[in-house]
Amino acid sequence: LRNRFPIAALPAAPAAKRRATLADVADRAHVSSSTASRALSGRGTLSPATRDAVVEAAAELGYRPSPLARSLRMRRTHTIGLVVPDISSPFYAATLRGAQSALERSGYRLMLMDSAQEVGREAAALATLIDHQVDGLLLATTGISADRFDEIVGGSDTPCVFFDEILPDRGRGSVGVENARGIDLLVGHLVGHGHRRIALLTGPAGYTSSGERRAGYELALTTRGLPVDPELIRAAPWSIEDGRASTDALLELADAPTALVATSTELALGCLAACRARGIDLPGDLALVCFDDPYFGALLEPALTCVAYDAAAIGSEAASILIGSLDDGDGYREGRIDVELVVRRSCGCAWREPQ
Amino acid sequence: LRNRFPIAALPAAPAAKRRATLADVADRAHVSSSTASRALSGRGTLSPATRDAVVEAAAELGYRPSPLARSLRMRRTHTIGLVVPDISSPFYAATLRGAQSALERSGYRLMLMDSAQEVGREAAALATLIDHQVDGLLLATTGISADRFDEIVGGSDTPCVFFDEILPDRGRGSVGVENARGIDLLVGHLVGHGHRRIALLTGPAGYTSSGERRAGYELALTTRGLPVDPELIRAAPWSIEDGRASTDALLELADAPTALVATSTELALGCLAACRARGIDLPGDLALVCFDDPYFGALLEPALTCVAYDAAAIGSEAASILIGSLDDGDGYREGRIDVELVVRRSCGCAWREPQ
DNA sequence: TTGTAAGCGTTATCAC
DNA sequence: GTGATAACGCTTACAA
Numbered sequence: 001l002r003n004r005f006p007i008a009a010l011p012a013a014p015a016a017k018r019r020a021t022l023a024d025v026a027d028r029a030h031v032s033s034s035t036a037s038r039a040l041s042g043r044g045t046l047s048p049a050t051r052d053a054v055v056e057a058a059a060e061l062g063y064r065p066s067p068l069a070r071s072l073r074m075r076r077t078h079t080i081g082l083v084v085p086d087i088s089s090p091f092y093a094a095t096l097r098g099a100q101s102a103l104e105r106s107g108y109r110l111m112l113m114d115s116a117q118e119v120g121r122e123a124a125a126l127a128t129l130i131d132h133q134v135d136g137l138l139l140a141t142t143g144i145s146a147d148r149f150d151e152i153v154g155g156s157d158t159p160c161v162f163f164d165e166i167l168p169d170r171g172r173g174s175v176g177v178e179n180a181r182g183i184d185l186l187v188g189h190l191v192g193h194g195h196r197r198i199a200l201l202t203g204p205a206g207y208t209s210s211g212e213r214r215a216g217y218e219l220a221l222t223t224r225g226l227p228v229d230p231e232l233i234r235a236a237p238w239s240i241e242d243g244r245a246s247t248d249a250l251l252e253l254a255d256a257p258t259a260l261v262a263t264s265t266e267l268a269l270g271c272l273a274a275c276r277a278r279g280i281d282l283p284g285d286l287a288l289v290c291f292d293d294p295y296f297g298a299l300l301e302p303a304l305t306c307v308a309y310d311a312a313a314i315g316s317e318a319a320s321i322l323i324g325s326l327d328d329g330d331g332y333r334e335g336r337i338d339v340e341l342v343v344r345r346s347c348g349c350a351w352r353e354p355q
Numbered sequence: 356l357r358n359r360f361p362i363a364a365l366p367a368a369p370a371a372k373r374r375a376t377l378a379d380v381a382d383r384a385h386v387s388s389s390t391a392s393r394a395l396s397g398r399g400t401l402s403p404a405t406r407d408a409v410v411e412a413a414a415e416l417g418y419r420p421s422p423l424a425r426s427l428r429m430r431r432t433h434t435i436g437l438v439v440p441d442i443s444s445p446f447y448a449a450t451l452r453g454a455q456s457a458l459e460r461s462g463y464r465l466m467l468m469d470s471a472q473e474v475g476r477e478a479a480a481l482a483t484l485i486d487h488q489v490d491g492l493l494l495a496t497t498g499i500s501a502d503r504f505d506e507i508v509g510g511s512d513t514p515c516v517f518f519d520e521i522l523p524d525r526g527r528g529s530v531g532v533e534n535a536r537g538i539d540l541l542v543g544h545l546v547g548h549g550h551r552r553i554a555l556l557t558g559p560a561g562y563t564s565s566g567e568r569r570a571g572y573e574l575a576l577t578t579r580g581l582p583v584d585p586e587l588i589r590a591a592p593w594s595i596e597d598g599r600a601s602t603d604a605l606l607e608l609a610d611a612p613t614a615l616v617a618t619s620t621e622l623a624l625g626c627l628a629a630c631r632a633r634g635i636d637l638p639g640d641l642a643l644v645c646f647d648d649p650y651f652g653a654l655l656e657p658a659l660t661c662v663a664y665d666a667a668a669i670g671s672e673a674a675s676i677l678i679g680s681l682d683d684g685d686g687y688r689e690g691r692i693d694v695e696l697v698v699r700r701s702c703g704c705a706w707r708e709p710q
Numbered sequence: 711t712t713g714t715a716a717g718c719g720t721t722a723t724c725a726c
Numbered sequence: 727g728t729g730a731t732a733a734c735g736c737t738t739a740c741a742a
Contacts, residue, residue, distance in 0.1 A: 069719030
């Protein structure tokens with residue numbers, strides 16, 4: 001009854017060989033599977049002889065432990081969940097890479113979810129990740145409420161580190177860029193060029209970076225004794241189209257600005273497009289600076305003066321904080337990624353491309 | 356398989372520390388855990404009354420099944436492994452997003468690994484993914500050998516679909532862009548402008564896209580009765596710096612080209628940088644076209660004429676093929692993403708930005 | 711229609 | 727030192 005399929009009748013194709021399990025290794029080394037486990041994991045005590053035997057058997061069988069079984073048993077997955085609003089954005093892609101390499105160094109895997117800028121999907125992503133018992137969470141929130149967040153991740157006390165977009169008073173830490181300082185650098189430089197009517201293109205209200213940059217702008221003006229004119233502040237989604245529309249509106253003002261601070265690459269490009277269409281000379285008629293240094297910034301016309309920062313560092317810093325929190329226990333750590341002013345031509349400086 | 360446990364079913368007050376297990380649900384519904392399993396999974400037959408009781412108990416407890424335990428038991432993880440050479444590149448980030456959304460639609464999760472353009476890391480990434488018993492693999496290879504590939508994924512017969520960079524004769528399918536057609540479009544357009552000495556900036560030899568684009572270039576010239584001059588072909592890594600150096604070299608030729616086809620955004624930007632530094636007028640002195648349409652292409656000076664394609668579609672197409680192969684069994688499916696010529700100014704056309 | 715029991719591949723807690 | 731044995735949370739023959 002057993003042998004209904006004699007050897008000769010086996011299919012020509014080689015049956016997929018079953019992966020060796022710990023039990024197989026144990027058998028081959030003539031020990032119990034608990035001993036084999038100890039030998040391979042290094043935990044517990046056992047004689048060097050048996051350890052060697054087990055290790056050898058494992059090597060011969062090409063044994064690879066099952067992370068799945070291990071996770072189920074140990075209640076640790078060595079997996080970190082990452083949620084971002086849009087992974088195809090260069091910024092988040094860079095943070096992802098930074099996080100990934102930092103995590104890899106510590107032996108963690110990454111499970112990625114994209115919230116597509118929808119709160120509902122963000123919540124679903126978090127729930128999925130929690131279901132998978134990720135050991136920790138890296139989250140650039142797209143606007144989940146504190147209550148919803150608590151409801152989903154609160155019960156599991158899975159540590160969470162926020163980056164870029166932060167949910168206040170939650171999680172084990174947060175990482176952002178020096179938004180205020182960056183804007184101050186930009187505004188300061190423009191003021192140095194003699195500008196007094198400086199416009200701001202910022203993102204929608206309610207976002208961490210949007211808010212910090214706007215506040216930074218107002219502070220930068222105030223500390224320099226300049227008035228804050230609400231008309232010069234335009235909040236819109238971070239897209240080229242919105243940047244263009246906002247710039248158009250600013251340019252049609254009776255008392256138009258002489259300089260403009262764009263808080264993202266896209267907004268700066270929108271400004272560029274608007275000026276080009278209207279025949280406005282940059283930086284002659286309007287000086288432009290940007291919070292963010294795209295890799296093609298030097299090749300734009302005019303080459304973009306901006307504030308640069310290391311997006312990958314945001315990810316790796318967040319990952320480091322998370323890993324720290326994983327064995328440290330609690331507390332709250334805050335990281336800020338440094339910014340740097342990169343002076344080129346769009347601000348009015350007489351910069352020329354090197355070489 | 357789909358999300359039968361919407362997050363709305365979470366308990367209002369997450370006071371429960373330990374997550375409810377199936378056994379808890381069973382207890383509360385006064386049935387055995389196998390019955391509870393059947394009720395929740397919809398498999399097997401059971402009375403409507405008990406089913407309702409179980410479902411209600413599950414809802415009351417805020418029960419969420421453990422994918423870990425389920426995977427271990429079912430030998431299916433509903434997780435797909437994705438390996439790319441560099442996730443911070445906009446191209447791969449876009450493919451990732453495409454893949455992610457297609458997979459999500461079918462109830463799969465994504466586990467991401469970055470090979471950092473190193474064969475060793477690529478192999479390690481694959482091994483890790485196989486260890487995790489991913490149900491399938493999406494791979495843009497960085498150059499792993501067929502033998503090594505077989506060694507790592509062969510034994511498990513985990514289906515694999517290649518995209519962008521392809522390992523021939525392996526896996527269940529592959530997806531690339533219409534490289535030959537794209538180059539033909541570009542070369543054809545330049546020839547239409549009267550150019551006969553057309554240079555090519557391509558990537559390093561040994562890459563799928565690099566090779567296909569170079570072959571496409573030679574074919575495009577030949578079919579138009581133009582000679583192929585090896586001096587006009589420059590193979591170098593896809594970086595701005597390399598593009599610049601290659602352009603410099605071409606420009607110093609005794610018989611310099613009058614037009615140039617860059618096979619990537621970076622190479623085109625390098626060409627731009629070289630021309631700007633040398634005071635070469637684009638497109639007057641040199642016409643430039645590019646395989647790839649960066650989102651800022653219209654804002655460069657001159658606005659870039661190029662061949663555009665949907666990078667996200669590569670990822671989603673690859674994911675679709677993989678998912679198909681997951682239940683279809685074997686066979687090999689090949690996908691090609693369409694390209695489109697976007698005419699602007701760098702080729703010599705009299706294009707003006709809309710509006 | 712439902713329950714019992716045997717796993718999936720590990721590790722931890724005991725005895726011996 | 728080493729080996730049973732019992733989990734981890736789930737699915738699925740097989741029995742009842």
